[in-house]
Amino acid sequence: MAAATDIQTVNIIVNGIELAVPKGELVVEAVKRLGLEIPIFCYHPRLKPVGMCRMCLVETGMKNPQDGTIRMMPKPAAACTLPVSEGLVINTESDALKKDRKGVLEFLLINHPLDCPICDRGGECPLQNNTLFYGPATSRFIEQKRHNVKAYPLSDYVTLDLERCIQCARCIRFTEEISGDSQLAFRFRGNKTHPITFNETKFTSKFSGNVIEICPVGALTNRKYRFRARPWDLQTSEAVCLNCSNGCNIWFDHRAGKVVRINARTNEAINEEWTCDKGKFGHDYYNDEKRLETPFARTGDELQKADYATVYAKLLEAFHGDNTGMILGDSLSNETYITAQNFFTGQLGSHNIDYRFSANQAKGASTVDNSIASLELAKTTLVFGTHLADDLPIVFLRVRKGWFNQGTQVILATDRSDEVSEFAAHTLVYKPGTEATIAKAFAGQVSVADAAAKCGISEPELQAAITAAAGATVITTTSLNHEAAEVLKALDGNFNAYPTGANERGAQLALACDGLSALEQLKKAANGELSALWVVGVDLFSVGLPREEVIRALENVDFLAVQDSRRTETFYYASVALPMTLPAEQDGSYTNCEGTTQQMKAIIPPVGQAKPAWRVFEELSIRVNPRMPFSQASEILASAPAFA
Amino acid sequence: MSELIQLGSHNERPMPPKADELNLRFSEQAIKELEGLKTHYPNLKACILPGLWIAQREYGGFLDGDAIAEVAHRLSRSYAEVQGVATFYSMYNTVHNPGKHKIEVCTCLSCHFNSAYRIRDYVSKKLGIKNGETTADGMFMLEEVECLNACDRAPVVQVGDRYFGPVDEKSIDALLEELRASEESTVVKMADQIVQVQLKAEERVGTIR
Amino acid sequence: MAILDKIVKPMIAGLGITSKRLGHSRPTVMYPEDKREQFPRTRWRHVLTRHDDGLEKCIGCSLCAGACPARCIYVDAGENTEENRLSPGERHAVRYEINMLRCIFCGYCQDACPTGAIVLRKDFELANYDREEFIFTKEMLLEPALSERSK
């Protein structure tokens, strides 16, 4: 980044006030320095300006440097596309401009339906707001409005209403410039212009939720939120998305204790203002019918509702010594990991507490050199063995932003082509299982010809990619083949093995991992060598292990404790089960893939008798060894040196 | 309006076609021509317009979804983008199959004042179709167009790559007879000629007629 | 004389007033057998009205809830389908509840309603024995369809 002193400034006059602003800044941004607001529709700070809606008209002029006279231009100009230059004079308020804005709004409204009362955007709609502040009170339009499709289900998540569309192209520019899939485009011209997918096929973008948020009207609305609430019904709280390890900042909108919608919250260091569809629409588990509400204990073949005291007694009876194990999910809070480690190893004396289901998730190779924000500044990026748009969506957006804005050269090596290959300079599609060989080829440990033959890539292609990748910033995940990871880590450039679990990074930091790994525990359990197993916040049937193995493990362990938020498949094998709160129902902190620890407060009340996992561990801990327990999540985090 | 999505198809949307599901129909000549055109421009995007002309010829005058998908695929652009470009321009037949001959009647200022609407109504009555429709036998399509810039010959009618003007009822009768008798589709011929004139002599596969 | 002045005269005067009033009509209404006619703009119990074709006017827009100073209205909306059409257009109210204990009968909901669905009418008998009963549901508020009313 350029140092502050490098920024050239120019002097401009806004409404008679002189000020110095960075050269080339757009007028619409420059006037914000004076606290002025220019009404906009099509302008978006993260998209290239187009000047389509004409809402941001301002009067411009030039100051003569010699005699200081000001000459105003006869026509108003669009503030969203005009870069400032020395001596520029801008008026944002005048009677003529008021009339211009009224005129533009009248034009926008003549074909906009009057269905604000049933529109999901109503109440938080820029068109409503601008009309209120700048628009005409009445319309002189007495002709037939333009009719078009309404409530068109463009995908499972997005509903399109073309009557409401004001053709600002924000959605189209998003898919072109940010997500890169170009799935939306204008069709036809003139007053028939409308944005839509190719042949009205499904809008399958992995970032489709963002177009809903940037739409300045209710043309693109959230299908899952459709008619669920109005903005004034909602309570909104700051939260962190925990559907993957990127840790996007989100607004958590809830009504009467139920989550109804998730919107992106701006954090320049992480997600800017975007979310992926997984995060934006994947909140069903909060309102899941299968939520676990009370503790359960097994009597014979049946799991019956029980109270905490009974279950605690049974747990303390079953767990002690190294013959027991605890498996933790990778999306629990840091507090859970810290207290679990203290309780399980410190009080119960077992070292078998772990979160790793894959042999590749070794702690050693999990280095992260780059923050997410710094990825866009890399000159060359090597994306290795991961499908970024799926595994690390926000990292994907950063890598693409680097390519789009700075011309970062991107090299992709993976087992099938994906979204990254759309813009990658070199795409190497290797045969599954040959990661280590190709990594060694990058390090020069294997000859290019051999590697090419073994991995199924043409030799010149591989050679070109290897040449281009010199000194590249490597991006991969912790689930990459261990051998390949070690080789890539030794290369010249930065190495980033980002974890994919929502708080896998926190687990790495908080857990000692000096006993059996989760995978080893399950193997041991399957052989009947484990007397008790405690599974916290993870459904063993959904971690990618063969079903039979999991069933064998669960059936052959003497005592199975399950602590989870919902009745997962694992729950039905449990000896005892404890209900657990979800992130929005508890205080907690989470560490994302780049190592930023973010706090989250309890937003909605817990379901039934569910408790945060750390509180359960604390309550059990004082039963074993009476002391003053932690009563707040923040105290726990402060006690852990790994998070200092 | 026919150019808008039909109401009522509110069921789940189909998935966009994958690259290997496309039914590619470009002939060898077309592929060669496209390769030639690619050398004219610094990037593939600029070939969208010429590519669509090739597709309009290859797909018999009508650019349906398949044709657009093929152009997009061959030029590595997104389907939606190419469809957006194709629907912007009035000479690409993206909405309505024009049949064999597209009769374009200029009704703009000079032609209007030289009775272009009378000519349009005459054609419309004679063929039994309204503006923007195709006859049942797929022979003719009638379309009102904006200024063809041959105002000295008003009223003007364009059929394929030829202008006719000034026209009256009699010459329209003769023109329709001639078109009915001709084997070749003027819609396809026009697309072909437009492709040919853009190619250099050494790149040309077809002929300029 | 003192007796006459202090007792008899006032009695006669009092009876005089009474006798003057004998000819007047009786203002007291024998409630609940008789009920007094309410003024035309009286604001009492809410009613959710219908269109003539029987469809509900309420579109579940929650504007009444937004306008309500007592925060006593709760609306849950749903989407109309071909099979289940309750109101014209896309949206209808699934739940519509008014907490009559909190309602101050200000009529703002009526002002806010874009379709004229909620109106405050003249039914003032709102007393009840059970607090739960003061939550008026959509079924209670909705006026019967024309066809049912004629029955």
Added chain:
Amino acid sequence: MAEYKLLLKHSDDPATQTLAGYKKAGGYSGLAKALKMERQAVIDEVKTSGLRGRGGAGFPSWIKWNGLPKEKVKPHYVLCNADEGEPGTFKDKMLMETAPFQLIEGMTIAGFAVQGDVGYIYIRGEFIDAAKALRKAIDEAYANNLLGKNILGTDFSYDLHIHLGAGSYECGEESALMSSLMGERGMPRLKFPHAPLPTVSGVWERPTLINNVESYSCVPHIIDKGGEWYATLGASTKNSRGTKIFSVSGHVNKPGNYEIEFGTPLKELLEMAGGVKGGKLKACIPGGSSMPVIKPDAVDVAIIGYEEMGEVKSMVGSGGCMFFNEHTDIVMLAWRTAHFYANESCGKCTPCREGTRWMVQIMDRIVAGNGQKGDMELLTEVANNVEGRSFCALGDAAAWPIKAFIRQFPEEFEYWIEHGKSPVTSKEALALVP
């Protein structure tokens, strides 16, 4: 003054459509001369000539030529705007069909002057005949070393391609033309001061020179005979030099292209075209449909020149001159003009997209006999809101004629609104209502 055939001098002779014939008629001497000159000298010659853009705006051509970087870093492009779409104009079509070599020579000289690498002639899709003539000429020029590598043995190499549009009036706007050439929807791009000038960053963000067919066609003559000689043409006007082709159409006896010197009275142009047919003159649109209409008294005094036409509140524009006789219904004229702009609006900016359609709806209503009091004021008001607020000049072009029709012929609008029918009762006029 009579016709002055400079650009059209070859048009009557089909032999000049071959290279041999063109050379025999004096062609390619301009290029030969230019290639021996300094590049800057060529530009200076254009400056001396006082040539102004013939596409409609009348911008001095040499400023564009001079604006391209002298130190070449990126490839330079030379674009020819042959997307002639202005109703009433058909001069570029004729120039391309009858004098293709003149255009090619002009573009080659321009390419030499601005160090161009590739030229593109963006021809309107409908003009297949023009494209065929040009293609034939370009092929011949390539074969004779007048295009391609090392032209005429110099180190100047230049490629010329034909690019056909596909039906969009908007692509005649230079930035929309660039969008279209780059394979996008033909929507206008940001212009100075919102973005760098095309001469610095045009197509593919590289320096680009863009001119009209007629402008390029003037260049061989300017170089051949000298800028000073060219500047003597039209010297009677304030600031318009050279000749201009006018496409005369409408109710005239001999519609066609007429080349005249600047400074010629408009009345003479009408006489050249054989006078008005079918009655007295009622109205004239002097420069293509975008230009404000003028009445006969203005036609009598109007002098053709960029500044001079301003005195009768109109413009030279692209030179599409339409005359209308007394049986013309002005409201129908306005109605059709409004439809044209609504159909050709690209839909990018709000005022043009919505305003043109609104104007059409109001005009439709008036023509259907449902006009209301206040419609004229409303039309003017809508046109005012479009004018100057739109992204490109199409909005202005849509607003000007409507405003001018109302200003010049208010009584006809009033009649339509009051009576719901045309004030012109002749049979011809009644047939115009669709």
